[in-house]
Amino acid sequence: MMLHVTHVDDSVRGRQEPCVYFWGVTHHLSLLMENYITDIQKKIESRSPPLNVIELDIYQLYCVLVNKEWLRARVLQPKLSPLGTIEVFCIDTGETHFTPLCFLRNVDITGNEADHIRKSPPLADKFILADVLKPRLPDPDSQWTIPAMNFLKAHLKDQSWEAVPLSNYAGVQVLRLYDAKNQLFVSRMIEQQLGVPSQTYHKALCMGETLNEQPIPDTTTVFKLLPTLNTSPVTVTEISTVDLAAQESLFVIFSEEPGSFFGKLDKISLKEQDEMATELYYVYSSLPNPPILYCHDKTSRLGHYGVLQSHGDQSYNYHSFRRVIVIREFLDDVKVYFIDYGNSLWISRSKILAPLDCLIHFRQPPHGIHCKLENKISLKISRWKSFILDKWVKVFVGVCVGVCAHQVTFTDNSLDEELDELLETETSPEDNGNDGKYHSLNALNLAYIDIELKIPTGDSSCPSSSTTEQEAEEKQKKKKEKLARKASKKTERVRNRRKYERENRKLKKEQARCSQDQGNVIDN
Structure with missing residues (x-):
């Protein structure tokens, strides 16, 4: 398949990895999104930018101006840097930028183009470059050298390559890249001693000679074939647990009673969340009849994990397929708990989809935790929600209480004082x-x-004297x-x-x- 490389991970963590991580998109998808944005560019530019970081939502899609080009992006944290800029992640390139608020625009525009911009999943995927490894040095904290990173930015980024998928490593696809002349890209790095060959390097050189005789299918063919592979339903009763520290930072998104709330974990990045959401979207939206969790034998599925399209019978939408666990059963209906969002719902058994064995990210830990304060909170639910929702909080994590809930206390005394004022x-x-x-x-x-x-008054029975x-x-x-x-x-x-x-x-x-x-x- 043809792949256009949009970004090379040159972050501190990326340089310490033994492999090269990069982001790329397929041509037909990137050009299509570029056309959508171009069609409504004047409308985007006419919108007013956010006046304050309070107006920003980390789960909302925005357009950001980067190098005179409008790109789709998400806000990583709704707070300004010391330089007065906001950190955004461009979902179609994989790049992270710090930009002024005046370069940010909301996409609340009517029309088909705007709908496609809002609903389409991220175009850029994360990959690993095959056949080359970081040079082995005595220092355990060694990094990819500056010349190596400069070489990758100059010769790998912003170029199109013939990509051959290999295996998966930690949920990331490993790709072998060839140029238009069927020359292996990493051979140039190895010749200049910017990296060392892996065990698959010599096999890759031989494969380059046979590429013309065995061409790789185009991207659309590969995309259509992927969902048909290994789509057998599987039983999932356990997933990875969240490794909680003594203190955790949470963004509160849901609460149903005073004293309790659900918060997204700061340690789980938006990239990880988007990767799982993209996988669920691609697989289930491409299947005409996805398997359901409850078969006709009426066997109990209590405690089983599944997938639910949160918008019912409406059109497919990015983030619309969500992980759930069955917590109660009653005749034809069951109660499910959204493990990444904290809310629960009664729904028909026939609506819950079964997990598939081709899903790589399905068993990753929940993206947040359900919290309960130690002391009883006697507030109106409206006042409690106004106090706790849509804000970052830091908590001391205590013991597990009940199902999927942890006892917590605020680390910030100012929050306790604000809550006490409400309680008084x-x-x-x-x-x-x-x-x-x-x-x-x-x-x-x-x-x-x-x-x-x-x-x-005016009653004859009242005393008169x-x-x-x-x-x-x-x-x-x-x-x-x-x-x-x-x-x-x-x-x-x-x-x-x-x-x-x-x-x-x-x-x-x-x-x-x-x-x-x-x-x-x-x-x-």
Whole structure:
């Protein structure tokens, strides 16, 4: 197949790898996307850029201006660098750029071209260059040399190659590259001593002589054949678990009750998430009748993993195929849990697709964790969501509680203080007896006082003498003072309880930090 190389991984981590990692796209797909963007370029340029990083969403697609060219991109982190730029990942080239906010545009435009731009999966895939390895040096932290990286950028990047797929390494396709004259690309690197040959190098040289006699099928043929290979359904009851540290950084995307939330792990990159989403999209959208998880024998699939198209019968969309696990069964319906998003859903058994043995990324760990705060939170769900959703939080990870949930505490005291301020204006159901309908404590007490002290007017049964009126007023005054004292004591009890919980959280955080420091000392 013909492959156009768009980017060579020259990051610190990429230079330390024994192999060369690069990104590439097929011609017909890249040209098609380029035409879509060109058709609506004037509309994109007429859009106003985001005014603040608060408006940015890491799961939303944008267009970014790079070297006078508009490219599709995702925001890696919604925060500005010290230079006032934002870090974006170009999904069609594999490159990462730091760009000013004024070069970013939202693609909320009507029309077929804009729909294709929003819904098409990333065009660039990550590959490994076959037949060459990093030179072996005594230093275990050795890297690819600067001359080697410069050679790759000058002679590999922005060029088209005849690519021969070999094996997969850690979920990444290994490719052997030949030029238009059927010359092996890495032979030039090895001749200049910029790399050392691998065990497959000599076999690759011999293969170059027979390429003209055995041409490689074009990209479209390969793409059509891939989904038909190894698409047998498999049973998956276990996947890799998340390796959690004592502290984790999360981006909160979902919450269904006060005190709990689901956060995407910062350690799992958007590239990894996109790779799995792309694989699910390509495989299941190309199958006319994908196998379903529940067969006609009505066998239980409780605890089994599957795939669900989140948009039902609507058109296929990137990220629409998501991993789920069956957590409850009932006649024809089951309840599934989206392990990468944190929400659950009741749905017909016939809608859940079976995992396939050709899927490489399906068994990777969940992309986030479900968290529960140690203390009970008595807030309206609307106020809790306003406080916790769509923000980065750092937490101390505690024990596992229930199914797929971890007990956590915030590492940032400012979050605890903000939460305490919200809690001081709320009262728990045990205090007010309102069946979980939370009200402002002061407003509740004042309303109660007003109702108790209200005196009807114009009623013939009311006392008429001034003495009786004075006695009634005196009784009202005493009753009001009594209720006010009672309300004050209740408010004080709530505040004392919040203060105790706040001090208890701080103590546990200090204990967690001490334990972590002791662990680091032992490791060292």
